[in-house]
Amino acid sequence: MTWAGSHRMTDLADAIVYSRSALTYQAGLLEKTGLVTRAPTPGDERGITVTITDAGRALVAKVMPGHTQVVSNLLFEPLSRDDAQALAGLLAPVRNHMRSAPPRSAAPRRRRGARPSSP
Incomplete structure (x- = not known):
């Protein structure tokens, strides 16, 4: 993006x-x-x-101003290209998990004043 x-x-x-x-x-x-x-x-x-x-x-x-450059300098500059790719690979399952979880807005909502149903 x-x-x-x-x-x-x-x-x-x-x-x-x-x-x-x-x-x-x-x-x-x-x-x-x-x-x-x-x-x-x-x-x-x-x-x-x-x-x-x-x-x-x-x-x-x-x-x-300069946000991308600051993030790049602080986070990625100390990493080699291989290390940056390894980091991306390590974080991919976390990203995928976050994307696969339904957003909070998809969870059923209780009506105000409604009592929780019994199991």
Whole structure:
């Protein structure tokens, strides 16, 4: 994922391990402030594509100056290319597990005032 371009909301939610409903809510707030736009995904009648705007890119640049370089220097600089690839390989099962777990929003919710059912 990069800050440039457009992404389908479903793909974005899966990539950042975030519930789709929560991402929809957040994207709505960002759209109201002009930081992203949402539009139907061509060829997918149910899909929505989110695109960062120039104002969104400017805000990212303002609040995260040099962020990528700082993370790279602190986290990856001490690692050889082989070590970085080994680290990615070690963390892949964690990422996959996080992506396979249903988001919190998918769990059934109790109604307010409802008593838990007996087993």
